[in-house]
Amino acid sequence: MRSLKYILTVGAGLFLVACNDSFMERYPQTSISEDNFFNTPQDLETYTNGLYEILQYSTDDVYSDNISTYSGSNEWDNMLRGNIDEKNVGGWANDGRPDYVGGSHNDWGTLRKCNVLLANAHKAQGDETEINHNIGIGRFFRAWFYFSQIKKYGMAPWYSKPLQTSDTELLEKKQDSRELVVDSIMADLQYSVDNIKAIDSRTRINKWAALALMARVALHEGTYRKYHTELNLQGTANTFLEKAVWATNEIMTNGGFEITGNGAEGYRNLFISSDLSGNKEMILFADYDRTIGHGNNTSSVLDWQWHLSRSLADSYLKMDGTPISQDLSYEKRTFTEMFTDRDPRMAETIMPAGFIGAGDAQAKKVNPTYGGLAQVKFYPRTLDINGGYGKNYNDLPIFRYAEVLLINAEAKAELGTISANDINNTINLLRNRVGVAPLDMNNIKEDPVIAAMYPNVSGPNAKVILEIRRERRVEMACEGLRTDDIKRWCVGEIMEKPSEGMYIPGFGPLDITGDGEPDIAIFKTPADNNLTGENKDKLTVYTLFDENGKEQGIYLSEGDKGYIRFVKDKNIPISFIAPKYYYYPIPFAEIQLNPNLDQPSGW
Structure with a gap:
């Protein structure tokens, strides 16, 4: 089949990509091969340098209910509106996601890169700790790749070695079960956690990043199995939730991380700083630097192709910790009034009245055609780091401590073991930073809006779970997690509700x-x-x-009068079909090439 032949052919340029200057000095380009490489820990490290392009990180939540509208093309949105099926879908052979700042590096060639390292690392002679550290990095990236596959397709063929043209049976096999693939991901991550060193660098894969990815995967799988009853895997959900607790406890107890800064500025600086190396909240971040011309495009988050939604705006609490749904006057507050007495993270995510952009002399006007709630999170505020398209130099978080705390709280709440002390050590650390009243799990205010959003949450911990989900939504807004959250919580019907922007009197x-x-x-x-x-x-x-x-x-x-809505939602409404739309179909051409492949559930 074509996509797996791609696995075989991408190796031709593989070693050239993975090389650095010192390696090039030792071997001519024409002699780079598996036979004369992978001999020392330094060779392994050189090779792993070429794997970092796999890392993905996001500065938006396109396309989720955090977005009011998006003028670009988005495959999931098109699928939800009935315009995408197996005949015209992308992916599988080249499973990249261009909406990620980190690039499109999720194709099967990614897997081959990891497996080439893992198949050859045994040849290296030298410090065993260093060798195992680099093997752990290879397994970290293989786990990253397969986690993306599971989220997109629900199952995938597991390959633990680089395939050869003679591996006909493997090349044409069907997908392995979700259980096998996820167990293999967790085995990779356990090796990574046990062998990757706890180095000080926060731009290189370290033990804490491996634990953070383990926690993210374990929470995702635990909640996915709990709420997606069609899988019949509810009985194994708690095993993953317990692993999420274990991994986050390791970071919280031994990692030396902390929630940094105070107030709105403290939160803002996590996303617009030119140097995050001294920030104790960063577990792993992407480093951008003007001096070497390595920039990003974060200035485009403001008023380019999307705005944020009323649904997200309404999720932010008042400063006293009560939901805005209890304030009867809020329903008709205008744009200039809606930020009053609200969680400061709201105005650091959604552009408030009076916001002045980098290099501007006057406050920016909102654009009602996108809904009027422009995104400012990640927008560089000063010209020294905002040089325009592709020339922004703010460092970007990949894993930060706040997510670890949220995972810990959510996993414990889902397990039914969460305590007031757990809330104080997780959720309330985030609220304390911005001055919002702490969460008292024994005195949670009713919010019918959030209850209606997640109707499948029940039991004695229901209110706590809902508030943790609220906190996750506002703290991690625009960091690329919201769509995955909607899917793992099995609440895709959220997407059917017409999106709204600001109120127009x-x-x-x-x-x-x-x-x-x-x-x-x-x-x-x-x-x-x-x-x-x-x-x-x-x-x-x-x-x-x-x-x-x-x-x-x-x-x-x-x-x-009323809230801005969008003609597209009226003329081509979303109708969420479960479980079908929790997955992407495999392109029809790939099924033709390999009839052993099964379409995901519903396709």
Whole structure:
């Protein structure tokens, strides 16, 4: 089959990719091969340098319920609207995800790179600790690859060696079971945890990063098996939840990490700093540096192709720890009012009124065509690290301590073992940083909104689980975890609800920068535009219909007022089909090449 032939052919340039200068000095390019490499721990380290491109990290939550709308193309969104099936889906042979800042490195060639190392590492002579450390890194990346496959397809063929053209039976085999693949992932990660050194570097794979990935995988699998009853694996869910607790306890007890900073600024600096090397919350981060011209594109999170959703905005608590749903006045708060008395993380994630961008002299105007709730998390605030497209130099977290605390709390809550002390050592450390009232697990305020969001949560710990999910959503917003959370909690129906943006009190001029003067105007049609004088030229004008009566992309939930909604959701609504849409189909062409492959459940 073509995709597995790809596994065989990508090795041609493999060693050139993995080399560094010192290696190139020892061997001519033409002589690089498995036969004259992998002889020392240094060779293994050189090779593992080429595996770091596998790492993925996100600066957005496209496409999830944290997003109001997205103008780009997104495969999951298209699938939920009935436009993607096995005939036109991408993936499998080249399973990259271009919406990740870290690049598209999830194809089967990734697996071959890992397996080439693991098949040859035994030849190395030298310090056994160093050899095992690098083997652990190889197994870390193999686990990373297969975790992506399981999340996307539910099962996959497990290969523990680099395939050869003679491996016909392996090349054409069907997928192994979810249980086998996940157990193999966990075995890889256990080896990694046991053998990767606890080095000080936070830009290199270290013991704590291996534990963090183990915890992420274990929580995902434990909750997936618990809530996806169609798998009939509920009886094994707790084994994974207990492993998540163990891994996070190791980090919390022995890692020396802590929640850093105070208030809004402390939270903000996790995502816009030019140097995270001294930040004790970082377990692993991606280093960007102007001096070597290594930049990212984080400035594009603000007002480019998406905005954030009302659903996310409503998840942020008031400063006294009560849900905003209990405040009857909030329902009709305008954009300039909605941030008042709210968790400071809200205004560090969603652009507030009066926000001034890097190099700007005036406050930015919101763009109602995307919903009006622009993302500012990860947006570099100063010109020294915001140089425009591809020239942003803020370091980006891959694993941070806050996620570890959230995993620990969620796993214990799902197991039914969580205590008030556990809450204080996890959730309340995050709330304390920003000054939000702590969570008292014995006095949790009712929030019908969040209860309706997760109807399959029940039992004596239900309220605690819901509040932990809230905390995870707001703390980790725009870090690429939300879609996976929706899937593992088996609440895909969330995506059916029409997305909303900011509240519009009525047609006409609106102040959205907070200076008391109107900045934009919204009218039903161009003919309704009654602006005169200075306002006619000063204000940015939007209409719901053009001069020919064609809808312009947005409408208001109550007709002449209300929350911004999107014509796309009205004309092509999402209908979530479970369990089908929790997985991607394997392209039809791949099934034709290898009829032994099974489509995921529902396809």
